[in-house]
Amino acid sequence: MEEFTKFVRGGILGPIKKWGTKWSLWPVHLVTACCGAELAHAFACGYDGERIGALNYGIARQTNLIIVEGAITRKMARVLRITWEQMPDPKFVIVMGACGLNGGIFWNGYNLVKPSEVVPVEFFIPGCPPTPEALLRGIRQLQIKLDKGVAENSLTFSEIALEKGKKPKVLPVSPKVVSNAPSIVVAVKKAVDWxxxxxxxxxxxxxxxxxxxxxxxxxxxxxxxxxxxxxxxxxxxxxxxxxxxxxxxxxxxxxxxxxxxxxxxxxxxxxxxxxxxxxxxxxxxxxxxxxxxxxxxxxxxxxxxxxxxxxxxxGNPWKGKFILAPDTPEFPLRKDFKLEAESYVGD
Ligand code: SF4
CATH class of the missing domain: 3.30.460.80 (NADH:ubiquinone oxidoreductase Nqo5 subunit)
Known part of the structure; x- marks a missing residue:
């Protein structure tokens, strides 16, 4: 069996297999967040992702690509991992959106996990949300990587010299500071005529x-x-x-x-x-x-x-975790909840 696999991968059938994989990237449906709307757009009739051989599929065991659409929470991290493990080799992962890259708008959220800490990622597509064109370009980049064996750089960024005397902007660090004074004061309305x-x-x-x-x-x-x-x-x-x-x-x-x-x-x-x-x-x-x-x-x-x-x-008969994954730290919406150091939820 091992010999046969070697023959298919590296023998005269190798290029045919590579060609077949390149034009048969079938993403599994794994919509977790709003980036999913852009994915739908990319595969609808306007952009028609199927033109480049990518066809969304519902069953993990018959797919070879996961497109992570934005935010992955601790709970969804498990789903992502299980889905990835169910897929046959060779399999690939593209992460779209700022949330999957480094947290995006939820950068200090208590429950966010980087997809790259859960599964190996081939390409990241930046943006919030990335456009359908950007997503299709990501799939094309993966095809090029499959073809050539190495990833091509699709963009070059030039160095920008900082103005003299100006310090680079430093992002605030977590955990958040809890202010004693409310930052929003609700104005008292006039009497309502009702x-x-x-x-x-x-x-x-x-x-x-x-x-x-x-x-x-x-x-x-x-x-x-x-x-x-x-x-x-x-x-x-x-x-x-x-x-x-x-x-x-x-x-x-x-x-x-x-x-x-x-x-x-x-x-x-x-x-x-x-x-x-x-x-x-x-x-x-x-x-x-x-x-x-x-x-x-x-x-x-x-x-x-x-x-x-x-x-x-x-009096409510239920006690225990209802929405959150069992290993989520307790009571994350309390204002004094301390963020944990970023770590992956487990294998
Ligand atoms: S990157 Fe933007 S559009 Fe995508 S999931 Fe995050 S918030 Fe939503």
């Missing part, structure tokens, strides 16, 4: 501090021990689902603000109304009642917040 909202607010005042913040939006602040009774009362009024659960970390005041955005699908007048039911909890012991038994749609939203902030939603 008659139905005012009537609703009057009814909600029995539950907590209700304020109209914008047309169709009401903020309802309650003490943590009154959260569930407030949610029950909202349910009695006709609100029937939680659209979103958010946690806001306020480390300098030692608290988390937890908010449930509640609306209605069943009562016509309430459909456009969004009530922000919120409360504050201690950062040291972040515990709050789950509302998942009252509004089932809160369930998975609470799981996310538990994952990202470590807030314990008492």
């Amino acid at each position: 008659e139905f909202g005012k009537q609703l607010c009057d009814r909600l005042k029995a539950i907590g501090r209700a304020v109209i913040t914008a047309k169709n939006r009401i903020a309802l602040k309650v003490e943590v021990e009154n959260l569930r009774s407030a949610a029950m009362k909202l349910k009695d009024l006709g609100f029937d689902h939680v659209k979103s659960v958010n946690v806001i970390d306020v480390p300098n005041e030692g608290k988390f603000i937890v908010e449930f955005l509640i609306s209605s699908y069943s009562v016509k007048e309430l459909m456009p109304v969004l009530v922000n039911l919120y409360t504050e909890i201690s950062r040291k012991e972040p515990k709050i009642s789950s509302l998942s038994d009252i509004f089932p749609s809160a369930d998975y939203l609470e799981r996310e917040m538990q994952d990202f902030f470590g807030v314990n939603f008492v």
